[in-house]
Amino acid sequence: MMPATKAAIAAIASYLPEGRLSNDALAMELGAWTAGDILQKTGIAERRIAADDECASDLGVAAAQKLFASCACTPDEIDYLLFCTQSPDYFLPTTACLLQDRLGLRTSIGAIDFNQGCSGFVYGLSLAKGLVETGQARNVLLITAETYSKYINRRDRSVRTLFGDAAAATLVRGVEADRELLGPFVFGTDGRGANNLIVPTGAARRARTPESAAEVEEKGSWRSQDDLYMNGAEIFNFTLKAVPAAVQELLARSGRALDSVDHFVFHQANKFMLDRLRTKLGIDPARFSLELESCGNTVSSTIPIALERAALPAGKDVMLVGFGVGYSWAAAMMRTV
Amino acid sequence: MSVEAEVDETPLLTKLSEITHVPVAELGDATELDPTSWESIEVLDIIAAIDESYGTTVPVQRLTACRSLGELRQLVRSAAAQ
Numbered sequence: 001m002m003p004a005t006k007a008a009i010a011a012i013a014s015y016l017p018e019g020r021l022s023n024d025a026l027a028m029e030l031g032a033w034t035a036g037d038i039l040q041k042t043g044i045a046e047r048r049i050a051a052d053d054e055c056a057s058d059l060g061v062a063a064a065q066k067l068f069a070s071c072a073c074t075p076d077e078i079d080y081l082l083f084c085t086q087s088p089d090y091f092l093p094t095t096a097c098l099l100q101d102r103l104g105l106r107t108s109i110g111a112i113d114f115n116q117g118c119s120g121f122v123y124g125l126s127l128a129k130g131l132v133e134t135g136q137a138r139n140v141l142l143i144t145a146e147t148y149s150k151y152i153n154r155r156d157r158s159v160r161t162l163f164g165d166a167a168a169a170t171l172v173r174g175v176e177a178d179r180e181l182l183g184p185f186v187f188g189t190d191g192r193g194a195n196n197l198i199v200p201t202g203a204a205r206r207a208r209t210p211e212s213a214a215e216v217e218e219k220g221s222w223r224s225q226d227d228l229y230m231n232g233a234e235i236f237n238f239t240l241k242a243v244p245a246a247v248q249e250l251l252a253r254s255g256r257a258l259d260s261v262d263h264f265v266f267h268q269a270n271k272f273m274l275d276r277l278r279t280k281l282g283i284d285p286a287r288f289s290l291e292l293e294s295c296g297n298t299v300s301s302t303i304p305i306a307l308e309r310a311a312l313p314a315g316k317d318v319m320l321v322g323f324g325v326g327y328s329w330a331a332a333m334m335r336t337v
Numbered sequence: 338m339s340v341e342a343e344v345d346e347t348p349l350l351t352k353l354s355e356i357t358h359v360p361v362a363e364l365g366d367a368t369e370l371d372p373t374s375w376e377s378i379e380v381l382d383i384i385a386a387i388d389e390s391y392g393t394t395v396p397v398q399r400l401t402a403c404r405s406l407g408e409l410r411q412l413v414r415s416a417a418a419q
Contacts, residue, residue, distance in 0.1 A: 041378055158377060219377055233380045233397040240388050272378075276385050 007132035007140075008181035008337045009125070010173040011072030012308040015063035016166050016295055019049035023161075030157045032220055038161050039293075043271020047164030047296035049149045056085045056145040057095050059167035061102050064143060067169040068103075075104045079137035081111040082127055084120035084144045084300045086325070087151070088113060091203075099143065110137070117197070118267045118324025120144055120300030121168075122185070122332050125320070128172035129182045140172040144300035148228060151199050153215065155222035159230050162270055164296030168304035175337065186250045186331045193238055193327035196231040236273060238327050243277055246321060246331040254333050258282065261333075262316040267323055268292040268302035299324075312336045344417075348389040352382050353406065366407030373401050393417040 023035035023045055039045055050059065060083065068075055083096040096111035116123050121144050128140040145167035152160050201212045212225035223229060251258060264283055266274060268291055278288050291306035298305060303320055312318065316336045323329035354361045356379050359368060372380065388394060393416045403409040
């Protein structure tokens with residue numbers, strides 16, 4: 001292949017808010033489980049929680065400022081901003097517009113939000129690759145940021161034990177290369193699962209009312225229609241079907257065998273799910289990221305956080321797989337540079 | 338190859354034994370189950386065990402409606418055959 005402009009992940013910086021929620025604190029509040037039970041069930045020891053006045057944009061700004069401080073690039077070099085969140089600051093305007101201003105990015109850039117959850121990072125990479133490899137942008141700033149904690153009922157142990165808030169800023173840059181550095185991609189969507197991970201009220205479909213705020217108990221967890229609801233068992237079912245199939249399809253599309261992949265970074269949903277997927281796929285633990293003990297499931301930021309912490313040397317072939325709310329899933333190959 | 342020939346029920350029976358406190362050797366089609374009383378993590382354990390034993394998944398509502406091991410086996414075999 002002749003050298004051409006190829007999109008690559010050039011740098012990642014993540015940010016976790018100051019607030020901490022430990023298993024000891026959860027055990028004290030929720031009662032039924034000990035701190036050890038929670039760690040064993042989820043693989044999570046602590047989650048980071050945004051302050052009441054701290055929004056996804058604030059986390060995103062902090063992550064991007066870390067990226068710029070690392071000298072990976074300057075704000076002036078950014079041509080396009082992609083912001084992935086399901087907890088935007090406002091219904092409108094687009095949070096990406098707020099970020100352009102707060103980060104001091106040029107007014108000549110493109111900036112959009114997109115609403116995806118656990119698959120959002122991989123979708124963002126595909127959008128960034130398209131922008132770079134069609135010559136529309138040279139440097140794309142992909143920011144993922146979530147504050148799911150604002151949607152979670154304090155007495156809902158099924159989700160409060162899992163989710164943490166975080167942001168990650170990823171620089172996707174065009175570089176001259178004689179091979180693909182990002183891709184191929186595999187995508188999947190199945191809206192039949194929409195009600196299994198949802199905040200039912202608060203947007204245009206269902207307004208919040210005193211009735212929707214009424215809390216009900218189910219198996220020891222309390223929530224209202226205004227809170228995040230997750231049917232964990234059905235999400236697990238979906239994952240067991242969709243993820244192995246996506247992995248096999250990606251291997252076929254990239255002409256690879258599982259053993260030729262240097263490292264695997266899956267969405268860090270919870271340890272139980274990741275262990276089952278890893279075992280089912282026959283991936284050895286040394287090549288499989290498990291990076292949620294200190295931050296929990298941070299939705300669209302789990303993959304970039306795990307990639308950053310893996311600190312892989314250049315020249316490694318990595319498989320990324322995101323899956324969850326929607327249902328939505330995506331998988332991609334990448335080569336570290 | 339038939340579904341039956343590929344099945345190793347050991348993971349499912351082991352997990353059911355843990356939940357019901359019935360020894361594996363005594364588990365049979367007539368063994369009564371009450372999945373509605375299971376902890377959420379136990380439901381996840383059974384889903385994982387069904388996947389490991391049969392390589393399939395079943396809708397959670399139908400899983401929790403099973404009242405015996407025989408009903409569960411029928412449900413899972415039906416799903417695996419599809």
